[in-house]
Amino acid sequence: MGVIIKIIKKTVDTVVGRVCDVCEQSLYVDVDGQTIEECGELRAKLGFGSKQDGQCYQIDLFESCFMVAFYTLRDKRKTEFMFSDKNDFFDENFGLKLDC
Numbered sequence: 001m002g003v004i005i006k007i008i009k010k011t012v013d014t015v016v017g018r019v020c021d022v023c024e025q026s027l028y029v030d031v032d033g034q035t036i037e038e039c040g041e042l043r044a045k046l047g048f049g050s051k052q053d054g055q056c057y058q059i060d061l062f063e064s065c066f067m068v069a070f071y072t073l074r075d076k077r078k079t080e081f082m083f084s085d086k087n088d089f090f091d092e093n094f095g096l097k098l099d100c
């Protein structure tokens, strides 16, 4: 019944033909003559007890579109805890993975 949503921003070697699912911009950028993939991913595998009943989702995102999702979720966290006793609701490192 749990909901797991992962957001992963990663840079990996090229995979041909991958584009952002929102703006359809290529997920490849040229860095010093080398083509690399800059891809954010929004993924969910929702349990059978959820409203989505076992659905899986994956959305590939170019950096700017990934950041739209990121800021939206970070703002939601802020509003979720704005009036609670939890005083660390605004986390500068929200979602940041230091060992990637």
Ligand SMILES: [Zn+2]
Residues within 6 Å of the ligand: 020, 021, 022, 023, 024, 025, 061, 062, 064, 065, 066
């Ligand atoms: Zn995009």
